[in-house]
Amino acid sequence: MKRNSLVRSLVFCVLGGLVAWTALPSSIVFAEKTQKITKPLEKAFPHSEKCKRCHLRVFEEWEASAQSRSIVSAAFRVTLDQYLLSVPESEQSMCFRCHAPHILEYGHQTKMFIDEVKSKDPQIDGVGCSQCHLIKDVDPKTHPPHPTYQLEKTVFGGYKKPAKNLAHQSEVSALYKKSQYCVTCHDSLPQEAKSEQLPNWMGNWKESKAEKSGKTCQSCHMPGAFGESANGERNRKVANHSFPGRFGKVRAKAIDLDFTTEVNGEKSKTDVTIQSLVPHNLPMPHPGWYRVVVDLTVLGKNLKKVHSEQRFYERVYGDKDGNKTVLDFKAAEVLTDTLLKPEEKRIESFTFPTPKNAPSMDVIVTLTYAPIHGPEEFLKAVANESGLGQKDRAFQPVEVVKKKNNIILKK
Ligand code: HEC
Ligand code: HEC
Ligand code: HEC
Ligand code: HEC
Ligand code: HEC
Incomplete structure (x- = not known):
């Protein structure tokens, strides 16, 4: 009896804040994009702190990366300000499409995103764990193609056989091994029709020797190593999450x-x-x-x-x-x-x-x-x-x- 309740409270401990996330019925999640999503943002996109408990290595690497700072730099605040001065309310969410892409689901809360940035100490993530691992697909019809989300209890990743765990289900997605996954946020600014004629940022990466020989963005910017993917799990191939670029x-x-x-x-x-x-x-x-x-x-x-x-x-x-x-x-x-x-x-x-x-x-x-x-x-x-x-x-x-x-x- 005693042992049982101990196990139960342990399980409860482990699940912590994630339990609410996983327990929600998926019907809410499948609401049409035109309808406002009713799930609270922090339930649909759990904060990276929630993943830290089991993915300490990944979290610490990510925390040191530029991606973790995507809405906190002074340069970002100042340019965002300038941008907001120059556009109508309907276009205010543009910068967040890549800097805090959950705005694609929470466009009706744009003002909250802006206020969080202005606070200098945002309580929401920019490009955090959920913003990346709930990406189900890429919508090729938008310019540039942007990520589409599935907000259920499943995280997507590169493993064919992820170990089971109490917090989330895991599903392999081929997208996570492809350059296209990264390029959605790294290739060009979505602007009015006219500027679609501006050249993209990356140049002709598709024709590069690296890409053609199978060297994806991940192979250079998420270099592989051998280690624990989740605390205490067996060692296997893992991907570095410090996203080395200008630094690293x-x-x-x-x-x-x-x-x-x-x-x-x-x-x-x-x-x-x-x-x-x-x-x-x-x-x-x-x-x-x-x-x-x-x-x-x-x-x-x-x-x-x-x-x-x-x-x-x-x-x-x-x-x-x-x-x-x-x-x-x-x-x-x-x-x-x-x-x-x-x-x-x-x-x-x-x-x-x-x-x-x-x-x-x-x-x-x-x-x-x-x-x-x-x-x-x-x-x-x-x-x-x-x-x-x-x-x-x-x-x-x-x-x-x-x-x-x-x-x-x-x-
Ligand atoms: C949801 C949008 C998004 C996706 C998807 C994304 N990134 Fe980023 N990435 C960003 C943003 C925004 C920044 C800039 C953060 C900052 O410095 O403010 C960034 C920064 C970086 C940097 C650091 C750049 C520098 O100047 O050093 C690297 C490297 C990088 N990303 C690589 C990748 C790779 C590789 C992938 C695919 C696995 C990827 N990114 C996927 C949005 C994204
Ligand atoms: C299509 C995706 C995308 C959009 C939209 C976008 N950014 Fe970025 N932004 C990035 C990426 C990716 C980087 C990292 C660039 C690199 O290092 O090559 C970045 C880097 C930056 C940086 C430098 C890093 C930092 O945080 O100081 C600033 C400033 C910035 N963006 C401001 C903005 C502003 C302001 C807007 C809206 C007007 C905007 N961005 C729209 C993807 C985007
Ligand atoms: C910019 C997008 C991006 C962000 C941010 C991101 N990941 Fe990942 N993650 C990936 C991609 C892509 C892979 C697959 C890499 C591969 O297989 O080459 C991956 C792999 C993983 C894996 C399996 C391999 C490993 O390295 O352990 C785990 C677990 C994981 N991520 C957890 C997290 C957690 C937790 C966070 C937040 C602290 C996070 N990720 C942030 C894109 C991202
Ligand atoms: C209760 C512990 C726990 C929590 C909390 C947790 N995970 Fe995991 N996660 C695991 C375990 C265990 C695995 C399996 C690792 C393996 O197979 O090596 C895993 C695997 C993954 C994978 C790999 C999936 C695949 O198919 O490639 C990703 C991505 C991931 N987690 C992301 C997250 C994100 C994002 C969060 C926070 C929202 C999170 N995890 C929270 C325990 C946890
Ligand atoms: C063959 C390895 C390789 C591949 C593949 C690769 N990169 Fe890079 N990338 C680099 C190197 C090296 C740098 C660092 C340049 C420096 O610091 O001088 C870099 C720099 C960057 C930066 C930092 C910003 C900047 O202005 O220089 C970003 C962002 C980036 N890469 C994104 C990507 C994306 C997205 C892809 C996939 C289409 C990709 N990279 C594919 C090697 C690679």
Whole structure:
């Protein structure tokens, strides 16, 4: 008797908040999209904290990822604000379609989503466990194709034979192993019909060598390892959930960089070969200020800097009046596009004066994700909003690759 009730309370403990989620009849869930969903949001999309109890490893990786911060950065709050000023109420949910995609089911609560973001400490997830694992399919009719949800007690994933557990049912879905799953949120901004003519963010990833040879987004950005998928379960193949990108280990495999320098008397010339190993544009042009800087620096006598030159890999958008803008939701056209295309090899030539009276010179080439840029007021707004000022992540450059050659100079 005693033992039984102990077991029962244990089971109850384990289920915790999830019990309400799993116990709901599915009829409510199948309500037409045109009807408002009646299930409370936190029941339909349990918070990631609810999954942490059994999926500690995954949770900790995810918590360190950019995806877990998708509605909390100062840059996001400031750009969202700007966006909201420029659109009618009916379009206010747009940014959330990817940054907190459960809005696809809870569009009638857009104001709540906005208020949560403004609070700076949102109690709802952005791109959390449920927002990804309740994705049943992708709707190809929307631009861009967006995820569709099945809000029942089933989570979807890549395992053919998931172990049973008390909190949820599991179902394998081939979608989770495909690039299309990720691309729904990574390819282009849904905007008015006109802007559908703007090029996508990723470039022609479908034709890349990586994609054609079966290397999906997951294979680079959710690298596999061997470990516990849920606490205490047997070890099996698991997928890293820290989503390395601009931060994290994948960066080392982004670019092959090589260069040669030719000294012709007073002038020298460096040819830099930049081979992208990435099957999509680098960088991605959303938000509109993302860019990579190629920097050539020459050090002469006593390592004094004698020359420095920069080139930008970026997509510069023009608004409806043709003015440059870093706010891509205002984009009506592309003014210039120097993004490194999927797997592109590019040669950059730099000519500079040979340092005088120096026995040798150092030529240093770096590729770096640049800090946020744009009109001064915009940058001030982000720094103020942050609480960290210029120390905010948005203002930190991130080095991708750096190489130095020492060249002996004849007297
Ligand atoms: C529901 C929409 C959504 C889906 C699906 C999605 N992502 Fe993301 N992802 C985002 C958002 C939003 C961010 C940006 C978060 C931030 O920094 O504010 C992001 C960030 C990232 C980053 C970090 C980017 C950087 O600058 O370092 C990587 C890498 C990434 N996602 C890879 C993936 C992969 C791989 C998949 C498929 C398994 C995927 N994403 C699926 C919305 C999504
Ligand atoms: C189609 C999906 C999608 C839509 C719609 C979208 N974003 Fe993003 N957003 C992303 C992804 C994916 C990233 C990560 C980009 C990367 O690192 O390559 C991102 C990154 C960002 C970032 C930089 C990371 C951060 O959090 O500081 C900001 C700011 C941002 N988005 C703002 C917005 C705003 C404002 C809107 C609406 C006007 C919007 N986004 C609409 C998918 C989207
Ligand atoms: C951006 C979407 C995304 C987010 C956010 C996300 N996952 Fe996943 N998850 C995936 C994909 C895709 C796979 C399948 C990867 C594969 O098989 O290559 C996966 C695999 C898994 C697996 C099985 C493999 C493993 O690594 O253990 C578990 C369990 C899991 N996720 C739980 C979670 C939990 C818990 C969270 C929140 C802390 C979460 N996921 C957040 C997309 C996501
Ligand atoms: C009571 C513990 C428990 C809780 C709470 C829990 N899970 Fe699980 N989950 C498991 C176990 C056990 C497995 C099976 C792992 C295996 O087969 O290796 C699993 C498997 C999974 C898988 C893999 C499914 C597949 O077919 O690939 C995903 C995805 C997943 N859980 C997501 C979640 C999400 C999202 C939440 C929160 C909403 C959550 N889990 C909450 C115990 C739990
Ligand atoms: C062959 C490996 C590989 C594959 C496959 C791949 N990527 Fe990447 N991706 C990278 C590398 C490497 C970087 C890091 C670039 C850097 O930091 O310089 C990157 C960067 C990113 C970023 C960071 C944002 C930026 O502006 O650079 C996002 C987001 C991203 N990838 C999404 C995707 C998506 C979505 C897919 C699937 C269509 C995908 N990637 C497929 C290697 C890959």
